[in-house]
Amino acid sequence: MSPCEKMRHLILEGEPHELRGEGGSPLAVHVRMCPRCARAATRVLDETERLDAFLTRDPTGAQVDAVLERAGRAASPSTARAASDAPPAARPRSPSRRWAVLAAAAAVGALLLLPGRSLPPPGPELLGPGARRLPTVEAMTGQRVAVVETDNPEITVLWFF
Amino acid sequence: MKKWIIPALVVPLLAGCGGQSELDTRTFAINHLRPHEATALIEPYVYLDREGVPGSYSAAEAAITVRETPDNLDKIARVLAEYDVPRSDVRLRFQLIEANGFTDSDPAIAEVEAELRKIFQFRGYRLGGEAVVMATDGSRIEQALAGSDGFYSVQAAVYWAQADLIRLDEVTLASRGPGGAGLTTTVNIRPGQTLVLGSSSRYDSPNTILLTVTAEAVDG
Numbered sequence: 390m391s392p393c394e395k396m397r398h399l400i401l402e403g404e405p406h407e408l409r410g411e412g413g414s415p416l417a418v419h420v421r422m423c424p425r426c427a428r429a430a431t432r433v434l435d436e437t438e439r440l441d442a443f444l445t446r447d448p449t450g451a452q453v454d455a456v457l458e459r460a461g462r463a464a465s466p467s468t469a470r471a472a473s474d475a476p477p478a479a480r481p482r483s484p485s486r487r488w489a490v491l492a493a494a495a496a497v498g499a500l501l502l503l504p505g506r507s508l509p510p511p512g513p514e515l516l517g518p519g520a521r522r523l524p525t526v527e528a529m530t531g532q533r534v535a536v537v538e539t540d541n542p543e544i545t546v547l548w549f550f
Numbered sequence: 551m552k553k554w555i556i557p558a559l560v561v562p563l564l565a566g567c568g569g570q571s572e573l574d575t576r577t578f579a580i581n582h583l584r585p586h587e588a589t590a591l592i593e594p595y596v597y598l599d600r601e602g603v604p605g606s607y608s609a610a611e612a613a614i615t616v617r618e619t620p621d622n623l624d625k626i627a628r629v630l631a632e633y634d635v636p637r638s639d640v641r642l643r644f645q646l647i648e649a650n651g652f653t654d655s656d657p658a659i660a661e662v663e664a665e666l667r668k669i670f671q672f673r674g675y676r677l678g679g680e681a682v683v684m685a686t687d688g689s690r691i692e693q694a695l696a697g698s699d700g701f702y703s704v705q706a707a708v709y710w711a712q713a714d715l716i717r718l719d720e721v722t723l724a725s726r727g728p729g730g731a732g733l734t735t736t737v738n739i740r741p742g743q744t745l746v747l748g749s750s751s752r753y754d755s756p757n758t759i760l761l762t763v764t765a766e767a768v769d770g
Binding site: 523524525526527528529532534537539541542543544545546547548549550 | 557573656661662664666667668669711712715717733734735736737738739742743745747749750
């Protein structure tokens with residue numbers, strides 16, 4: 390994993406001042422030195438602010454859709470891959486940053502926005518102990534869904550749009 | 551004397567080799583696995599590319615016939631004995647949650663509501679309807695749920711996708727009124743896990759409708 394890839398995981402968790410390159414944390418230092426990651430951090434900040442603004446005004450489902458969709462369209466495939474490769478357990482989130490993380494993940498696209506696709510029926514390999522873990526949701530064709538892990542490990546929210 | 555030593559050693563060796571390559575055919579009853587699951591389990595023990603005497607198998611709905619060496623047939627028997635076992639039934643608890651328009655908290659959905667409030671900013675949540683459904687592996691369920699503004703139906707095909715993962719195939723929440731608009735998707739849920747399925751309103755309701763499903767394994 391390159392330093393930039395590692396930092397992109399941190400960008401999803403970073404505090405605003407770190408994303409702005411302020412302070413001495415590894416993330417802040419990297420953002421100051423790396424123009425590409427600085428742009429990614431700026432996008433996360435922008436999306437977070439836009440989402441906060443929407444949700445503060447009127448939190449209807451349609452507007453959540455709109456924000457997620459707009460963020461998803463702006464996704465960068467390479468960044469999206471970096472985000473989706475990260476194991477969830479390696480990215481603990483604080484409740485106060487919930488929407489920031491959601492917005493950031495929506496912005497980078499792949500982790501939360503699963504394009505509709507058809508998967509093969511569960512194969513026999515699923516029986517063994519080393520079987521690959523199936524995704525929580527297998528969206529229908531044309532369907533997109535945001536998968537939001539909550540602080541309660543037993544509760545997962547799936548938002549379809 | 552020496553003339554007899556070599557044949558005495560070689561003949562048993564050849565006999566041993568011949569014994570290893572001798573194939574036998576056996577049919578195994580399959581009681582609980584689906585055919586594709588059974589074939590995938592046994593495939594590693596069937597040497598389809600063995601030179602001269604390849605193994606083979608064919609699967610039917612409730613049986614699989616294998617042509618292999620006796621040793622491998624015994625291994626296959628052991629594998630099937632371990633994995634072709636009854637699967638637990640599944641208890642599914644559905645809750646229809648209506649969001650927006652209310653300010654009170656609903657103790658019946660306290661655990662889920664606590665998490666929803668961290669994510670969404672709907673003014674409130676309340677339990678519209680609730681139902682518990684028992685499903686066997688491979689069955690299809692359909693359940694009506696009463697909301698405050700009408701009836702909904704939940705449908706899904708339920709089966710174990712992995713040892714610890716239940717698949718709700720094409721789970722659908724639809725309003726039962728004219729039009730019957732709804733949401734259909736496929737989810738994989740762990741026993742003990744709760745999934746909350748939501749979308750911007752696509753039902754004939756002024757509220758946003760969320761469906762929670764909690765799965766539990768129920769041993770017979």
